[in-house]
Amino acid sequence: MSDADSGRFDDLDLVAVRDGLRGWYETDHREFPWRETTDPYEILVSEVMSQQTQLGRVVDAWEGFLDRWPTVEALADADRAAVVGFWTDHSLGYNNRAKYLHEAAGQVCTEFDGEFPQTPESLQELMGVGPYTANAVASFAFNNGDAVVDTNVKRVLYRAFGVPDDDDAFEQRASDLMPDGESRLWNNAIMELGGTACEQTPSCDEAGCPWREWCHAYQTGDFTAPDVPTQPSFEGSRRQFRGRVVRALSEHGELELDNLGPRIRVDYTPDGDHGRDWLRGLLEDLSEEGMVQLREREGSTVARLQE
Structure with missing residues (x-):
């Protein structure tokens, strides 16, 4: 400086x-509803949802999520595929955030006896909670943040x-x-x-x-400001296709690659540039993240959401 x-x-x-x-x-x-609460679970949900979504659009999703899973215990007991499906249906960004939120709820219940940690440092022990989110939860839930x-x-x-x-x-x-x-x-x-x-x-x-x-x-009158990173285009992105995979498997359950592919992109052809190999790579990424299960059946690869 x-x-x-x-x-x-x-x-x-x-x-x-x-x-x-x-x-x-x-x-x-x-006025946002999460500003009217000091419940760390409700605030964590709002913070994770807000990471990639405009605040005005988060309100309905946040309220719907809490109606379905009103407590950290309810979320910990939930079927993860249902949580990921909710995330996809509400266009809340990367689906692995739903997975991490579900796992964090389990940690609170099993590792912290149902009580949220209260400092930015200890909150970072929760799955998917980085420094910014940990500090926000510590601030807004416990008035204990930086x-x-x-x-x-x-x-x-x-x-x-x-x-x-x-x-x-x-x-x-x-x-x-x-x-x-x-x-x-x-x-x-x-x-x-x-x-x-x-x-x-x-x-x-x-x-x-x-x-x-x-x-x-x-x-x-000089209102220049630090460069703001631009959000990559969603249309046609890998993130968009990942979301379509989750949505299709949520709706149809188990699908073979050639039944899943056309539901993901209209130009899917089994042996084309965006065919089985492309789709298998997408699914293997989701499998490594614990979101999708893959298995071989009668010479075909079959995908379903991780239970």
């Missing part, structure tokens, strides 16, 4: 900056306070800003700021951004 950038941040009135964001968030913010740094937070810090596009710098400044013992409110608030007032195309005045007084971008 340059001396100029450090000086700009060090000169901030942190009390006023913090009070401004708190007041803005508490006065008006988007400062969250996601794409929205990086954009806010870069624009408002001149924090350079460097992960260590973002982590340090996000931590400096967050008041002690307030990770639940603070992390919700700063992510909300980045998700509403300080989007890629900002709406500073319309959203009443509470940091306009200190914001370098607002004062200069």
Whole structure:
């Protein structure tokens, strides 16, 4: 971080900056049902669902998931194929996230006696829970997290306070800003700021951004921001075909390759570029992840969802 950038941040009135964001968030913010709970299971489900899906679309899926599996014990006891099928039906991204969520529920029940671990470090012991998700659950369920740094937070810090596009710098400044013992409110608030007032195309005045007084971008009109990775096209992607495999096996049960193939892509031909060899490779990946079972029967390969 340059001396100029450090000086700009060090000169901030942190009390006023913090009070401004708190007041803005508490006065008006988007209402999502997972913001109304401190149940770590419900929050974990929301975090995993939100990894690849817009928040507005997550609400119905989250509510439907919890209606079907209302507790961590219910999810642990569920049939994994049903959980994966739900994930696919609601277009929630990579199906292995459903598998990991199911396995994490089992861990909570068997390894933690039904009680969720409460720190970011211990939450990472759960299957599929990385540093970001662990910190979010610790923050929102137990008010026991560190400062969250996601794409929205990086954009806010870069624009408002001149924090350079460097992960260590973002982590340090996000931590400096967050008041002690307030990770639940603070992390919700700063992510909300980045998700509403300080989007890629900002709406500073319309959203009443509470940091306009200190914001370098607002004062200069330069609203550039760190590069945001683009999401690979879903149409025609391997991820799309994996989802079709799971959906077809959920609907039809056990299928031979040549019965499954045409349900996955219209140009499937057994000996073509997108034929048996291509489909077998797709299925072997899913098998290695524990999502699909493969077996040979009378000279044919047969696939079904892992039970």
